[in-house]
Amino acid sequence: MKITVFGTGYVGLVTGSCLADVGHNVICMDVDADRIARLEAGEMPIFEPGLAAMVERNVEAGRLSFTTDARSAVAFGVLQFIAVGTPPDEDGGADLQYVLAVADTIGRYMNDYRVIVDKSTVPVGTADRVHQRVAGALESRGVALEYDVCSNPEFLKEGAAIEDFTRGARIIVGTDSDRVQELMRDCYAPYNRNHDKLMFMDVRAAELTKYAANAMLATKISFMNEIANLAERLGADIEAVRRGIGSDPRIGYHFIYPGCGYGGSCFPKDVQALARTAHQNDYHAELLDAVEHVNDRQKRTLFQKLSRAFDGELAGRTIALWGLAFKPNTDDMREAPSRTLMEALWAAGARVQAYDPEAMQECRRIYGERDDLTLVADRVQAVQGADALVIVTEWKEFRTLDFEWLKSQLSLPVLIDGRNLYDPETVREAGLMYYAVGRGKSLQTAPQVAMTD
Numbered sequence: 110m111k112i113t114v115f116g117t118g119y120v121g122l123v124t125g126s127c128l129a130d131v132g133h134n135v136i137c138m139d140v141d142a143d144r145i146a147r148l149e150a151g152e153m154p155i156f157e158p159g160l161a162a163m164v165e166r167n168v169e170a171g172r173l174s175f176t177t178d179a180r181s182a183v184a185f186g187v188l189q190f191i192a193v194g195t196p197p198d199e200d201g202g203a204d205l206q207y208v209l210a211v212a213d214t215i216g217r218y219m220n221d222y223r224v225i226v227d228k229s230t231v232p233v234g235t236a237d238r239v240h241q242r243v244a245g246a247l248e249s250r251g252v253a254l255e256y257d258v259c260s261n262p263e264f265l266k267e268g269a270a271i272e273d274f275t276r277g278a279r280i281i282v283g284t285d286s287d288r289v290q291e292l293m294r295d296c297y298a299p300y301n302r303n304h305d306k307l308m309f310m311d312v313r314a315a316e317l318t319k320y321a322a323n324a325m326l327a328t329k330i331s332f333m334n335e336i337a338n339l340a341e342r343l344g345a346d347i348e349a350v351r352r353g354i355g356s357d358p359r360i361g362y363h364f365i366y367p368g369c370g371y372g373g374s375c376f377p378k379d380v381q382a383l384a385r386t387a388h389q390n391d392y393h394a395e396l397l398d399a400v401e402h403v404n405d406r407q408k409r410t411l412f413q414k415l416s417r418a419f420d421g422e423l424a425g426r427t428i429a430l431w432g433l434a435f436k437p438n439t440d441d442m443r444e445a446p447s448r449t450l451m452e453a454l455w456a457a458g459a460r461v462q463a464y465d466p467e468a469m470q471e472c473r474r475i476y477g478e479r480d481d482l483t484l485v486a487d488r489v490q491a492v493q494g495a496d497a498l499v500i501v502t503e504w505k506e507f508r509t510l511d512f513e514w515l516k517s518q519l520s521l522p523v524l525i526d527g528r529n530l531y532d533p534e535t536v537r538e539a540g541l542m543y544y545a546v547g548r549g550k551s552l553q554t555a556p557q558v559a560m561t562d
């Protein structure tokens with residue numbers, strides 16, 4: 110099957126290369142000539158495990174190519190995936206300018222039946238808008254051609270995107286056309302062998318499914334963070350509570366880990382966009398507002414714990430950070446809790462000494478050179494000469510830690526763990542002041558660290 114993918118960002122590249130990997134012929138189109146040139150040279154614009162090798166083998170096999178030429182891209186595939194960005198606009202909604210620009214392009218150049226597949230995360234009703242834009246472009250050319258628009262949202266987790274594409278729980282397709290159903294079945298047949306994962310529904314239901322899935326997951330996290338904050342005040346251990354509630358299959362063990370707040374390109378943006386859609390339809394989605402509010406508050410808790418441990422005296426202190434990415438196995442720092450923490454520390458006059466296995470280049474790109482930010486080559490260097498250590502991202506390499514050694518490195522024995530990686534008893538036995546998330550009366554009853562200079 111011939112397939113065109115517009116957009117060579119995260120979703121577009123994963124979609125294009127996974128479809129090529131099962132034998133389809135795929136062209137990925139992007140307006141960014143520089144990015145296409147780099148892709149042709151084998152350079153990935155993002156870090157995603159397994160992606161570079163997959164792109165390379167499919168380019169070599171002649172099934173995957175890249176172009177900036179819109180006319181040939183539209184001429185190529187009967188399926189035209191739109192996988193361009195939908196960044197948040199000023200009001201927290203999704204900015205659709207790139208999606209609609211692709212619709213214009215397809216309408217301008219198409220000469221045959223085309224299925225336009227909305228892969229980008231777009232508000233409910235976008236397929237209708239895409240339909241109108243293509244109609245407008247065809248009308249101005251004075252031609253009448255058949256086409257359909259369907260919704261096929263992605264459910265890719267960064268760091269596990271290839272696994273999610275190839276072995277995802279479901280493949281959602283929103284369409285009312287039998288012809289589209291058949292083409293989409295052909296497209297996904299290689300990934301739909303053992304049991305039927307394809308779910309066909311109306312277009313608006315498919316568009317809403319994507320937002321509902323992310324909002325539900327974000328709700329689980331904010332709920333757990335709320336209970337964790339309560340656990341701290343009550344002297345209960347949230348890890349025991351997590352296991353206790355997770356054992357009920359109606360709740361389940363997945364995605365109920367408390368932490369320092371969710372980040373990334375999806376949850377914050379999608380929860381906001383769904384709340385805004387509700388508002389535009391005269392409905393106040395109170396729960397969604399609360400999910401976002403709890404998360405904003407949670408991202409500030411690392412700083413609050415530090416500030417309390419240092420009695421509010423953070424000026425001139427050096428704080429070590431382990432982890433900058435919003436989660437492990439990615440270099441993405443969008444909406445990352447590390448940013449909320451670093452910015453608060455700088456505002457308080459503290460210095461940051463940070464290490465992340467993948468995200469340091471991204472951190473440099475965002476913040477540039479600053480006197481109060483030192484990026485170091487490994488986790489050992491991060492704590493050298495530091496006053497306290499904060500763990501922000503649960504990279505695997507942080508899971509073991511010699512607590513005695515850490516104590517000998519820090520000028521004050523403060524370890525703040527935003528991901529509940531360690532057993533509190535063990536850490537405290539080593540003489541560290543350990544503040545995790547929701548693990549007993551950590552900050553409420555712990556004695557203040559004696560201030561020394």
Ligand code: UDX
Nearest residue numbers: 263264265266267364365366368371372373375435436
């Ligand atoms: C998410 C969805 O999982 C995916 O289906 C969707 O297509 C895009 O958004 P992603 O943003 O890549 O994927 O990351 P995910 O692994 O879901 O984690 C999101 C955030 O939630 C991270 O900041 C993570 O640290 C946090 N999280 C996750 C928790 O705090 N607790 C948990 O139990 C799980």
